Amino acid sequence: MGDILKMNRMMIIGTGSALPERVLANSDLEKMVDTSDEWITSRSGIKTRHIAAKGEETSKLSTAAAMKALEMANIGAEDLDMIIVGTITSEISMPSCACLVQKNIGAVNAFAFDINSACCGFLYGLDIAEKYIKTNPDMHVLVIGAENLSARVNWQDRNTCVLFGDGAGAAVVSGSSSGRGMIGGRMYSDGRLHKLLWMNSAPSMNPALAIPDHDGSYIKMAGRDVFKYAVRALSQAVTDVLDQEGFDLADVNIVVPHQANIRILKSLADRLDIPLEKLYINVYKYGNTSAASIPIALDEANRAGLLPEGEMILLCAFGGGFTWGASLLRW
16 A cells, blocks of 8 residues: 655644634625525535634634634744744735734744745645745644634625635644654636636726726635636545555545535536545535635544544645645555
8 A cells, every 4th residue: 555654745734713702694695795694504515614813813713723723732942943824814915814813823933935826825835835844854844824804705695795704724744753744735717718717906006007896805606616616626636646646545534624514526426426424524614714724624523533543634625826735645
């Protein structure tokens, strides 16, 4: 089998997550837009989502998740060498959300940066961290996925505003020679399809570079097309990483996918010919939190004791860009 002992494998040694206090239920949305609980639930599986308030900016949620991950890892912020935040909704454009987290937790010895890969932000971050740790297994890296998508949706568009929520998830990773940790990953992107899921930046201060008819910096999505590409791309990434590492789906104990909506998750399970119960699903509680969805789910499953040591965990995500990928870990 492909799970041969490898030196300098990257292992997750601590997880954490943070969610805004306010919960927005489907019944609340019925009062805001022309929708219903039945309509939202049947199309997305989402019942509630968390919405940020003042003091719950992306960097603040990231910081709270980071502190929980550091506590589980039993290391101090000063022990961190690098901080990576996957986000498309930092409260400011510069400096990075990662630099704000570094300041907040006192990670004086780390360098920090953000990556913009939408819902794949956490997976891309893990992939980057793994490359560093392969060459320096003593490194400690903090990888975060965090979003405040409530700041970037059109609250008059019932096709999108019902889908998204806010939150942050984090993982502390380091080197391991025990056979546990990252086995392999496959990351992809296709910028040709970006107009199927995209978001304008803030209006340009240079008239020559202004976007004509700029109607707001909010998420725009061609839902049916995204669904079609997402299921196909996710199943491809899962199959590719398993083939690459010499495993099959029977070797995987649990799949932790990006929590986009229940229809995508059910279609993914059907396409992979695995029971839906093999997927960890919490989309009904939190909605689509983009880069935060996998680390939130991973932390939730971890703290519930659903990830016993030695089990095979498969992570997979698809997001705007398009970006997609899958990672295989021995927990």
